[in-house]
Structure formats: structure tokens, C-alpha cells
Amino acid sequence: MASSIKNTLDVGALLGPGRRTIAVDSLIDVPAFDELRFVEPAHVVLDLRGVDRGIRIQGTIDAEVVADCRRCLGEVRIPLHLDVDERVAAGEEADPFADGNVLVGERLDLGDLVRQLTVTALPMGALCSEDCPGLCPQCGRNLNEGRCDHGEP
């Protein structure tokens, strides 16, 4: 059963001696970003394992995101299934000011992890369909809904 938890996870146990593992099966609320919106919390199933100077993250992320079609601005729903196999650096190797560091101190930001992996996985600019005719450049009509008087799209 997935349970909803806070978006950050204390991974201190992984970083100390003993190299424990943490299993995560959670629903993560991901804020909208880059014109992408999450329909529901992302379902995150991950195994976190302490490795040399960092954490290895393996598992899956399932979510459904909504984007705007880059031609007609209509809503596009994109189901997302990501296989995750990432390693994040911890301690002195990690730069807390680096852009996109999901590990800050002993807290792993799962929302940020989902965001970064989503950005990597999705092509730039969604399309509602491959042959979306977009908007008429003269009157702005959505040509998916019919022609206007401004010639062939």
C-alpha cells in the first residue's frame, strides 16, 4: 500500500556506517513546473541504498502529467512511467548550492527527484497530436475545432 508522506526523506541511516537500505512506496505531491502539472501525486517505489559517498536510488516512478500543446495550447495528458537508477553524492562531495541537488544534508527531496527525472524524460514541447494544426496566426482560432476564413492551415 502506498502511503502519503512528506516530500523529503531523512536518509541519515544510509549515510552512516552499516549501509542500510530504505524502501519507499509513497505518493509524492509534486508542484507544477515548466508548464507541467501533475494530475495526481506521483507514485514512487524506490529502494535507497547507501553506497560509497552517496546513495543509490533504484525503482520506478508513475505519474500523469498535463502539459499545454505547443501549437494549439490545448491540454495534453502524458502518462509517465520512469525506471530509476540514479546515484546521488552525499557529504563533502555534494555541493549544496549546485542546481538540482536532491540531497541536502541528510534529507532527500523526493519531489525534486521526480521533477528532475520528469524533465529528463519528457521531450520539449508537448503536442496534443502529431498533426495538430495549431492556432490560426491571424484570428487565433483553434484549428482543431474547425477552419476559419484565413486559408489552409
Ligand SMILES: [Zn+2]
Ligand atoms: Zn494541439
Ligand SMILES: [Zn+2]
Ligand atoms: Zn483565422
